[in-house]
Amino acid sequence: MDFKYEENRIYLESSDGKCIAEITFPSISKNEVNINHTYVDTSLRGQGVANKLITALVNELKKTNKKAYATCSYAIDWFENHPEFDDLYLEDKK
Template sequence: MEFIHEENRVYIKDEQGELLAEITFPKETDHVCIDHTWVSEKLQGQGIASKLVQEVLKQCKAENLKIRATCSYAKTWFEKHPKEQNWYL
């Protein structure tokens, strides 16, 4: 499964171009805000949402940007991963 990276967005499409999962994270002053995470029923239960958050985290670490979240899934993810708390606002 290959993640497609765009500015402020990471997502997955199938061979027919159907959107299967995405996360959006618009840049704010000196950080990004994860505001949306979605996974199609076709992929639910496979840890895809977690992988999407990790993709954003990897990108933010490379750019030295902190993360804020208004998305409930992302907030919960950071609560469950205390080793990554220093990247979370």
């Protein structure tokens, strides 16, 4: 899967340029982001695309030395099920 990377967004486009999957994570401080949205088009559901998106984001967080809060229910559940990434996840917003 060839995700595209923008500041505060990782996404996948269809061949006609339509966004078919994305995760957004606006900055809330210099070293923190809020994972606020995960979307996967119905044509891709059940294929692990959301997991791949958040894994790509986790890799970006590691590279940039950032940590994340989550207001997106998928991201909250994902971090709860992946305690190996607790060092990147800030459960409670200040």
